[in-house]
Amino acid sequence: MLSVIGRKYKEHFPEILSRASERVELVFGLELKEVDCSRNIYALLNKFTLGVEEGSSDEEELPKSGLLMALLGIIFMKGNRATEEEVWDFLSVLGIYAGRKHSIFGEPRKLITKDLVQKGVPQLPPGAQ
Known part of the structure; x- marks a missing residue:
């Protein structure tokens, strides 16, 4: 991170x-x-989970949680609204395509629309709203 910030702001790194x-x-x-x-x-430690279901492990939930964080990030960066096209454009940069099975996530459209959206987004930690 220091190399990205550069010498000019090195003394301000702790505050940054x-x-x-x-x-x-x-x-x-x-x-x-x-x-x-x-x-x-x-x-970086995850402060909330997707809610591990019976029969699944934390290891299985971690990639889904990471994908969820990326999706929420793109939505946040687009002013709390992102079109489906913007989301898929972003995911394509990560090598994730609608209709194409992913080695970790399976069919991503199903994962996003069924497993993440219909399951409901987890509650934010207190004070994060």
């Missing part, structure tokens, strides 16, 4: 990181945790 992590937590429900302070290693 703090503000960015607050927004990532509010918007996406991901908490930034420092793993190793000596090597500046951080991890």
Whole structure:
């Protein structure tokens, strides 16, 4: 991240990181945790889940949660509204296409319209609205 910010803003990095992590937590429900302070290693932790159903594991839900975060991100970036075309254009950049089976997600249109939309979006953490 420091290489992206550049030398000009290097002294402001702690404040930039703090503000960015607050927004990532509010918007996406991901908490930034420092793993190793000596090597500046951080991890993003999901603060909410899709609601693991009986017979499925957290490992099965994690990719779906990641896809959901990406979808919510594109919707947020488009002013809280995104057309179906904008969503599929975005997903195509990730190698995910409607009607084409994906190795992780299966048929993405079904996953999005049935599993994610009809299941309902999980509640945001308190204070995130």
